[in-house]
Amino acid sequence: MTEHIQINDVAPRVQYMADGVQSAFTFPFAIFADTDLEVWLDDALQSGGYSVSGAGISTGGTALFVVAPAGGVRVTLRRRLPIRRTTDYQADGLIRAKTLNDEMDYQVAALQQVAEVTERSLRRSATSSSLADLTLPEPAANRSLKWNAAGTGLVNSTNDPDAVGDATLAAQQAITAAQTAVAASAQATSAAASLNNPLSATANLSDLDDTATARGNLGVPALADIAVDARTAKTGIALDDMALVHDSLAGADRKVSIGNLLKAVNLLDTDATPDKAADYVMTWDASAGEVKKVPLSGIGGGWEVASITDFGSGNTFMATTIDITGLDTSQFEYAIDLEELMHSKAYPHTDTIYVQVGTGSSPTWVSSYRVHALKTSPNYTTSTFVGGNGLSGVQIDGGSDKAYRSIQHGRLCLAPTLPFADGSWFPGYLSYQGAYHTYSGGEPNFMDVKATWSGSGPVTALKFYTGSGGGFYSWGRIRVSRRRITA
Numbered sequence: 001m002t003e004h005i006q007i008n009d010v011a012p013r014v015q016y017m018a019d020g021v022q023s024a025f026t027f028p029f030a031i032f033a034d035t036d037l038e039v040w041l042d043d044a045l046q047s048g049g050y051s052v053s054g055a056g057i058s059t060g061g062t063a064l065f066v067v068a069p070a071g072g073v074r075v076t077l078r079r080r081l082p083i084r085r086t087t088d089y090q091a092d093g094l095i096r097a098k099t100l101n102d103e104m105d106y107q108v109a110a111l112q113q114v115a116e117v118t119e120r121s122l123r124r125s126a127t128s129s130s131l132a133d134l135t136l137p138e139p140a141a142n143r144s145l146k147w148n149a150a151g152t153g154l155v156n157s158t159n160d161p162d163a164v165g166d167a168t169l170a171a172q173q174a175i176t177a178a179q180t181a182v183a184a185s186a187q188a189t190s191a192a193a194s195l196n197n198p199l200s201a202t203a204n205l206s207d208l209d210d211t212a213t214a215r216g217n218l219g220v221p222a223l224a225d226i227a228v229d230a231r232t233a234k235t236g237i238a239l240d241d242m243a244l245v246h247d248s249l250a251g252a253d254r255k256v257s258i259g260n261l262l263k264a265v266n267l268l269d270t271d272a273t274p275d276k277a278a279d280y281v282m283t284w285d286a287s288a289g290e291v292k293k294v295p296l297s298g299i300g301g302g303w304e305v306a307s308i309t310d311f312g313s314g315n316t317f318m319a320t321t322i323d324i325t326g327l328d329t330s331q332f333e334y335a336i337d338l339e340e341l342m343h344s345k346a347y348p349h350t351d352t353i354y355v356q357v358g359t360g361s362s363p364t365w366v367s368s369y370r371v372h373a374l375k376t377s378p379n380y381t382t383s384t385f386v387g388g389n390g391l392s393g394v395q396i397d398g399g400s401d402k403a404y405r406s407i408q409h410g411r412l413c414l415a416p417t418l419p420f421a422d423g424s425w426f427p428g429y430l431s432y433q434g435a436y437h438t439y440s441g442g443e444p445n446f447m448d449v450k451a452t453w454s455g456s457g458p459v460t461a462l463k464f465y466t467g468s469g470g471g472f473y474s475w476g477r478i479r480v481s482r483r484r485i486t487a
Contacts (some may be wrong), residue, residue: 004101005030006058007108011116012079016302020071024305026335026481027077028060032106039063040076053339059411059433062337062479083110183250303335303483310477315342320471322464324480325363327414329428330458332482334414338396338434340476341407343466351466353406354393357414357428357453358461365463366428366453367392373449387449393465394451397436407476408444410434414459428453 012029016022018041031037034052038045054061063077087103089095124130133153136145143156239259247254271279280293306326311318322341327334343351356365371387375398386395397406412432430451435444466472 004098005032005056005105007105007112008058012109012112013116014077016075018069018071018073018075021068022305023065023068024062024308024479025065025075025077026060026062026303026305027054027079029079029112030058030060030105030109031055031079032081032109036079036081037063038076038078038080040078041069041073054409057409057411078116079109079113081106081110081113083113180250303481306334306480306482308477308479311341311472311474314474316474318472318474320465322472322478323363324462324464324478325460327460327462327480328458329414331484333485335481336412336414336462337479337481338407338410338412338476339479340409341464341478342473342475343406343470351468351470352395353397354395354465354467355412355430355432356393356463356465357430357459358463359457359459361460363461363463369394369451369453371395371449371451373447373451376446376448378445379443387451394430394432394449395467396432396434396447396449398445398447406436408435408437410436410447412462414462428459 007030008028010029014027014029016025027037031052032055034055036055037052039050039052040046049067050063050065052061052063069075085103086106087099122134124134130151132147132151136154137156140156142160142162143158144161145154146157147153148155237258239257239262241258242255243258243261244253245256245261246252278295280295283292283294284290285292307324309324324336341353343353356367358365369391370389371391371394373385373387373395375384375386377383377398384398386398396410396412410432411434412430415429415431430449430453432447432449432451435446437444464472
């Protein structure tokens, strides 16, 4: 693991829709300082009411609100750096790798910031051959932008487009009124010509003495004689097929194409605060060959905070293990953030922290792992391989450095499967990156771990424990985030 921030290929901007409950929102891009993160609620830039964690971490961090934003509020997190050069190299001076890397990281992050803003700006397509001038004219009230007659630049329109639209609507309404009058005249003429027809004196066919004769006069078949379309929706129904509907405006029955009926969805109100557990959408189940409803909770989406466990800062013995339950890697992938988890051992000691995965409703703890791990100690300028095959647990903290407080900050990720170059697949995959305190030197050490195992079934739990049978103090917290991977 490198000593500097890794600027990954990820846009420095992320958005969420608040639900009134969630107060912690993650961002997947690196920041150099807490002040590099802008927090917006709808269109209002926030100056307080939240805290930021994760500065200096390559994989990003979290904005935690004191009070959860109200449901339906759009939460925007974006990196905003002062675009400047922070380092000046002296002639014939020593250029240190870390200084150079930090400067390059800052410049790449600044370029990503500019690219993100540019991507959301008005511009021509990459394949456009036009050389037209895109300079905007001076703003003019009640005018719109349009291309000039030569198509070489932008100008203000001569007329107010809203006023033109109002005039067009009025003309259409006048045409509709005229058509309605013509139709009414035709109906009156028809009624006058059928005064001797007994059907004109009744609105209900069942009131007539001879219903069959009435149906014949009207050309309406009996319900039993109407043929049912036996074609299946999968192969036979076409969008230009017709359905009979009642036109409430005209007060008459009309035939409407299936395609136009489907457009009626645009008339429905928009649900700005959908309930994932109670609301449904309609889908076609291809395996069952029928229409079904699916809860919103069953449709994949972005990251959400599943739980936050705060152990406080009491600095007293808490437990020999920390278990996280309720996981399900058959439906979700997970990101577990560990912040300031503390050993119960006093300095000096050589304790470590390990993690095991569990499967099943009553977890069975997997005890054989294939691990590739690298421990980096900047204070001693050393890197040590601490992995292997058939290990009983996955080490995520190096006790050989006699840490007096264990994990400073780390992120453990769980994915359901991982393909390897040899074509084999494993039921589970775990990756971890984190920093932990050391007693001397003041600099943190780092762990970079990747592990697989061959247990049965999806992961349902995690267990954290210390290598020599110690335990944990009541200190720090664990945040579990998840993202659905199945529909």
